[in-house]
Amino acid sequence: MVLEAGDTAFVLICTAMVMLMTPAVGLFYGGMVRNKNIISMIALSFISLAIVTIQWVTIGYTLSFGHDIGGLIGGLDYIGLKGVGMDGDGIPDMLFMAFQLVFAAIALAILTSGVAERIKLSSFIVFGLLWTTLVYDPLAHWAWGGGWAESMGALDFAGGTVVHISSGFGALALSLVIGKRIGFGKYSMEPENITTTLLGGALLWFGWFAFNAGSALAANGLAANAFVVTLISAASGALTWMGASWIKGKPSSLGMISGAIAGLVGITPACGFVGPLAAIVIGGSAGLLCYGTLLFRIHKKLDESLDAWAIHGVGGLFGALATGVFAVAAIGGVDGLIYGNVGQFIIQGIDAFVAVGYSFVMTYILAKIIDKTIGLRVTEEEEYVGLDVAQHGESMEL
Template identity: 45%
Template sequence: MAPAIFTLAADAPKLDSGNTAFLLLSSALVMLMTPGLAFFYGGMVRVKSALNMLMMSFISLGIITLLWTGYGFSFAFDGDHGGFIGGTDWLGLRDIAPDDLWGATGTPIFAFAAFQLMFAIITPALISGALADRVKFVAWSVFIALWATVVYFPVAHWVWGGGWLMKKGVIDFAGGTAVHINAGAAALGVILVIGKRVGFKRDPMRPHSMPWVMLGAGLLWFGWFGFNAGSEITADGVASTVFINTQIATAAAMIGWLLYERIRHGSFTTLGAASGAVAGLVAITPSCASVSPLGAIAVGVIAGVICAAAVGLKYRFNYDDSLDVVGVHMVGGIVGSLLIGLLATGGVGQDVKGVFYGGGWHQFGVQAVGVFSVLGYSVVVSAILAKAIDLVMGFRVPEEIEVSGIDQAEHAETAYDFSGIGSTGHAAAPAGVGTAASKKVDA
C-alpha cells in the first residue's frame, strides 16, 4: 500500500466513484474477517471456552475503532517523524473534509482510513488464538489497547505510512509483516510470559465444533479478497492479478498441508484443510502483487507444507500456542515475505525482480530486514506489555476457573444451553415428535 501522493493544485485528482466503491466494499469484506476469525478460533477451542474466544475477537472491533479514530490513523499515516511514527494533524480524524482525497487514487481519505481501520482491528484479534482458555477478558482488553498503540500503529507506519522500512524498499503489499508476522510474534512474546494451559501435552484439547472452524475459514477466505485486492486501492489490473493470486495460493496451500498431513499422520482432516487455507492466505498476502500465478502456486505449496510442520514445534520447544498463531501466522508471514526475494517477477505491481528472475539477492536481504525487525520488535515489546499487565492486574484467570470453564466466569454465559438435556443424556423431544401422541396421528 502506497502512502499518499500529493500533487499540485493544477493536477489535483478528482473523486473516482468506481475506485471509492471498490475500496469501501473491500473495507466491508475485511471487517467481516474479524467475525470469521472469531468462528474459526471459537470452533477450535473446547466448549467451555467458546464464547470467550468469540469475545476476544469481537472486542477488538470496539476498542481498536475508537483508538484508530482518536490517534491511530494519524500516527500511522499522517506524515513521517524520523521514519518511526506519523504526525498529529489527524487526531480525532479532524481537519479531513469529506472530499479530501488520498493522493492520486481518487478515493476519499475517509475511505482509506476505513480500509486501514479493518486491518488494525483484525491484527490484535489474531493474537488471541494463542492465549485460548486462560486469560482474563479485562486484561486482554487492556493489552490490545496498549499493543495497538505501541506496536501496531508504529509498525503500520514503518511498512505503509512512509516509515523506515518503506523507504528501505521492503515490499509488503497487504500485511505479511505489519499484520501476520507482527501478530504471530506478539503471540509468542505473550505466551512465553503467561505460560501454558493446565493440562498442556497431557489432556485432550480437541476442537469442539469443526463446522464453526470451516465456517470461519470460509469467511476468512471470502473476506481476504478485500484484504489483498483492496490493498491496491484502485480497481485495476494489479487488483485483478492480486485477486487471482490469492485464490490460487490458498488452494495450493490447502492441498500442500493435506498432503503433508496424509504422509505424516495418515489422514486428511477438516482442521488441516481449514488451517492450510489460512496458511496460504497469510503467505500470499505480502507477495500477491509481486508473483505470477505460477509463483502463487509455489508460495501456497511451500507455505502449506512449512506451516503444517511448524505447528508441531510447540511440543518440541514446550510453548503453548493454543491455536497455532505462531506456526501459521508468524511462519506463514515469514515464508511469504521472503519468497518475494526469490519469486518477484518485476511485472505485476512492483518493478523489483527476485533471484529466479535475474534480480540478484538484494531484495531478499531487504525482505529479511523487514521480517526480522518487525518480528524482534513485536516479540520484545509484547512480552514487556504482558509482564507489566500481569504484575499490575494479573493476566491469567485462576486455575480453578480455567479448569471449570472461562465462559461462565468471565461472561456469565455458555455457548450452548443444555437445560433440555435429561438424565439419560438425550434431549427432551418436542411435543408431537417421537411421542405416543404423534404415532397415533401418523397412524
C-alpha cells in the same frame, strides 16, 4: 485530488469484507477450543474490532499515517481524524482510514490465539489498546506510512509483515508470558466444534480477496492479479498441508483449512508483485512450512494454543522473503531474487526480521507489565469452569 467512483465503490465493499474477517477469526478459533470457552473465543474477536475502532480513530490512524517522524512513527496531525475528510486521491481519505482500521482490528483478533481459554477479559482490553498503539501502529507506519521500511523499498502489499508477523510472533510472546493452560499436554484439548472452524475459515478465505485485492486501493488490473494469486495460493496451501498430514494419518479437515490460511498468509505480502505460477509455489511451501512449524510447536510443548505463530507468524515471515524471491517487474514494478535482484531479497529479509524482533520483544514487555500489574490470567477455578461462564456469564453447556 480527484475521486474515482469505481475505486471508491470497490474499496468501500472491500472494507466491509475485511471487517467480516475479524469475527471470522473468532469463529475459526472458537471451533478449536473446548466447549466451555467457545463464546469467549468468538467474543474476543468482536471486542478486538470494537476497541481497535475507537483506538484507531482517536490516535492509531495518525500514529500510523501522520507525517513521518524519523522513519519510526507518524505525527499527531490526524489526531481524532482531524483533516481526514470526504475528499482524497482516488478514494476519500476517510475511506482509506477505515480500510486501514479493519486491518488493525484483525491483527489484534489473531493475537488472541496465544491466550485462548485463560485470558482475563479486562486485562485483554487494556493489553489490546497498548499493543495496537505500541506494536501495530509503528509497524503500519514503517511499511505504509512513510517509515524506514517503505523508504528502504521493502515490499508488503497487503500486510504480511504488518498484520501477520506482528500478530503471529506477538501471540508466541504472549503465550510465553501467560503460561500454559492447566492440564496442557496432560488432558485432551482437541477441537470441539470443527464445523465452526470451517465456517470461520470460509469467511476468512472470502474476506481475504478484499484484504489482498483491496490493498491495490483501486479497481484495476493489479487488484485482479492480487485476487487471482490469492485464490491460487490458498488452494495450493490447502492441498500441501492436507497431503503432508495424510502421510502421517487421516487428512483432517482442520489441517486442510489451516493449510488454506497458511497459503493466504504467505501470498499476502506478495500478491501485488508475483504471478499465478509463483503463487502455487508460495502457497504450497507456506502450507508445508507452517505444518512443520505446528509439529515443532507441539514437540516443544509450547502452548501457543491455536497456532497463530505457526500459521501467521512463520507464514508471514516466509511470505515476506518469498516476495523478494518471486517478484516480477511486469506486475509490481520490482524484480526479485530469481530475476537477478539480490538486493530486494536482502531488503525483504531485513524488514521481516526487524518486524519479528520488534513485535516479539515489545509484545513480551507489554504482556509482562500487564501481568505484573493487573494480571493477564483468570484464576484456576475460573479457568476450570471455562471463560464463557467466568467472564461472560453465558454458556453453551450449563
